[in-house]
Amino acid sequence: METTITLPLPPNLLWGTFAVLGIALGSAVIYWALPRESAPHQTIQNFRETLGVTGVPVPIFAILALLVVGLTTVLTFGLFGLIIEVVIHAVPNRDKPQEVWDFRFTLVQLAALTTVLGAVVALPFTMIRLRLQSSSNITDQEVLLISEEALFNDKMTAATTDIYSRRQTGDNTWQDDVPRRNSAIDRLEGLVHERPDQAPRVARLLSVYLRELSGADEVPAQTHHYLYAHALMYPKGGSKPLNAEEAAQKLNVTAEDISLAALETWAYTLKPRSDMENAVQTLGRLRAIAGVDADAVKIDLRAANLQGIDFEGGNFNRARLNGAQLQGARLWFAQMQGAKLWQAQLQGAKLLQAQMQRAELFGAQMQGADLQQAELQGANLLDAEMQGADLRRAQMQGTTLFSLKFDAKTTIKDANLTGGAISDTDLSPLRISPEQLNTAFGDGSVILPDHINWPTHWPRERLERLDFSNKLEHFKAKLPPGWDAPKR
Numbered sequence: 001m002e003t004t005i006t007l008p009l010p011p012n013l014l015w016g017t018f019a020v021l022g023i024a025l026g027s028a029v030i031y032w033a034l035p036r037e038s039a040p041h042q043t044i045q046n047f048r049e050t051l052g053v054t055g056v057p058v059p060i061f062a063i064l065a066l067l068v069v070g071l072t073t074v075l076t077f078g079l080f081g082l083i084i085e086v087v088i089h090a091v092p093n094r095d096k097p098q099e100v101w102d103f104r105f106t107l108v109q110l111a112a113l114t115t116v117l118g119a120v121v122a123l124p125f126t127m128i129r130l131r132l133q134s135s136s137n138i139t140d141q142e143v144l145l146i147s148e149e150a151l152f153n154d155k156m157t158a159a160t161t162d163i164y165s166r167r168q169t170g171d172n173t174w175q176d177d178v179p180r181r182n183s184a185i186d187r188l189e190g191l192v193h194e195r196p197d198q199a200p201r202v203a204r205l206l207s208v209y210l211r212e213l214s215g216a217d218e219v220p221a222q223t224h225h226y227l228y229a230h231a232l233m234y235p236k237g238g239s240k241p242l243n244a245e246e247a248a249q250k251l252n253v254t255a256e257d258i259s260l261a262a263l264e265t266w267a268y269t270l271k272p273r274s275d276m277e278n279a280v281q282t283l284g285r286l287r288a289i290a291g292v293d294a295d296a297v298k299i300d301l302r303a304a305n306l307q308g309i310d311f312e313g314g315n316f317n318r319a320r321l322n323g324a325q326l327q328g329a330r331l332w333f334a335q336m337q338g339a340k341l342w343q344a345q346l347q348g349a350k351l352l353q354a355q356m357q358r359a360e361l362f363g364a365q366m367q368g369a370d371l372q373q374a375e376l377q378g379a380n381l382l383d384a385e386m387q388g389a390d391l392r393r394a395q396m397q398g399t400t401l402f403s404l405k406f407d408a409k410t411t412i413k414d415a416n417l418t419g420g421a422i423s424d425t426d427l428s429p430l431r432i433s434p435e436q437l438n439t440a441f442g443d444g445s446v447i448l449p450d451h452i453n454w455p456t457h458w459p460r461e462r463l464e465r466l467d468f469s470n471k472l473e474h475f476k477a478k479l480p481p482g483w484d485a486p487k488r
Contacts, residue, residue, distance in 0.1 A: 072120050083110065152195060159187040163209055176218060181275040189282045196291030200298065203286055206279045207300045214305035214325070219273055221305040221325040224266045225251055227347070229258035230367070234385070234405070260388040260409060264368045267328030267348025270308030277309045284314015284334070377484050391415045397484040398476075401440075406430055418483045419476050422446050423468060439483075441475045443468060 092103040162184035167177040188206070192199045213219050229247040248255045256262060280301075287294040299319035306326050313333035322342040326349050335355045342362045349369045358378040368388040373395070380400040388409040398419040406412075408429040415436065422442035428449050437448070437455050443463040448454065457475060476483075 068120060068123065152191070152198075155187070156191060156198070156201075159184045159191065160205060163188070163205075176275075178273065178275050182278050185275060185278045185282055189285065192286060192289055192292065196289055196293075199286045199289065199292040200296045203283060203297045203299055206283050207298075210276060210279055210301055210304045210306075213276060214303065219276065219305055221307055222270065222327075224263055224327075224347075225253050225257045226260065226263035226266075226367075230385075260368050264348045264388075267308075267368065270328040272307060272309045276305070280306060280309050281312050281314060284311055284316055287315040287317075375486060377486070386410055395486045396420055401425055412436075419479055421468070421472050423463075427452075439479075441472050 163181050165177040165180045165184070166174045167180075168174055185206070188202045192202050214221065228251055229244070232242045232247040232250060233244065235241055242250065244255055244258065248258050251258065283299050283301075286292060287297050294315070294317075299316055301324050302320050303323040304321075304325070306321075306324050306329055308328040308330075309326075310330040311332075311334045312330075313335070315335045316339055317335050318338040318340075319336065320340050321344050322340055323344060324341070325345050327345055327347045329346070329349045331354050332350055332352045333354065334351075336359055337355055337357045339356065339359045341359060341364050344361070344364045346364055346366045346369050349366070351369055351371045351374050353373045353375070354371070355375045356379055357375050359376070359380075361379060361381050361384050363383040364381070364385070366384055366386045366389050369386070370390045371394050372390055373393045374391075376394055376396045376399050378398045379396070381404055382400060382402045383404075385405045387405060387407040389406075389411075391410070391412045392414055394412075394415040396415055396417050399417070399421070401417075401420055401422045403424045406425075406427065406429050410430060412430050412432055416439075417436045418439040420440040422437075422440055424445045426447040427437075428447050430449065432449065432452070434452055434455075437452060438457075442455070442458045444458075444460045445462040446458075454460070459471070463471065
């Protein structure tokens, strides 16, 4: 015997369900019939990126997505069911209050479901819109940064162009436009205040400017008879040296013209060109600008013509000044720690209290230079020529004094030579005290003044470099702590 089970479904619900399923099936058919690219379906990861919720873990995002899809499905079916119910049912009889209130309640349900479904459907689109708006804000910031960078580069380009500007004179010739160049240099310094990260770029630009200008015909380094005479009196390569009278005669000048006094007078009267002095002073100030990485600023003035320039006590630590023409330069209080001054021409330079710790002065020409109270701790003066130099109260602790050239006009009174290394040097012209030598270390290659007894800790024989270095370190180890600190 067969048993028949009958489900009491209202006709409106049955037909409404069929209608919803029909709409869904039709939508699916239309969707699959539309043309599409061959790219694979979007993954959950791509969908997260589209919504801008990449920070939400994938499992949690998947659960939330399923909840939204489920809620949307339930609301959609409920909404269509209510719509069908409203359409199928007849308009309620006004004489029957219960039917009227039931109809009104159905309309309220319809409005509520429509609102909630709209909010749920709009949620992902709202999230996408917010993400796009955020991306647009980021893009605007990037555009602003690019615009600011372009404006800064325009200002930098204009200053770079003006620093090489020239002007035409009345006789149809061209000459450097010095006032305009000074203005360009000032603008470059202002740009570093605006963008401290550009200090290395400006330092390179000014260094190149000074080196190139030094090699041009319009700003050649000046010279003096003393320099030519000195080369004849102290020749290199085994040539026969001349005395002062022979050198003067060969140069067709008087002995006074090649004297140290004449050299110092000449160096004192050297006048630099204003734009070159301005460029040097700007280089010395760059590292002091707020926000500038001092170690990133490289100053390269090799072989540059810096004669007579006032350095204004600027920061030229670790600067490359090899072969630079620094005759008569004002280097009072200048910071030149670790600077490379190989073969630098410092005749008549003013180096009062200059900070030159660990400076490399190999072969530097320092005749007539004023080095009073200069800080030369750890400096290397190999082959330096210091005839007539003033070293009174100079701080020369740990200084390397190999193959130096002094004369009777060199002053070394009260210079601190503690821990200094002296070799292959003639000290006989100097008025040096036993106390100064007793704090230094030397070997048998040194010639002492007649009135000085040989220091007891100095070997009488000439030492090889390695042996000399070992004995020097042994000697330094016995010195009291703080022996290399400045003592005035």
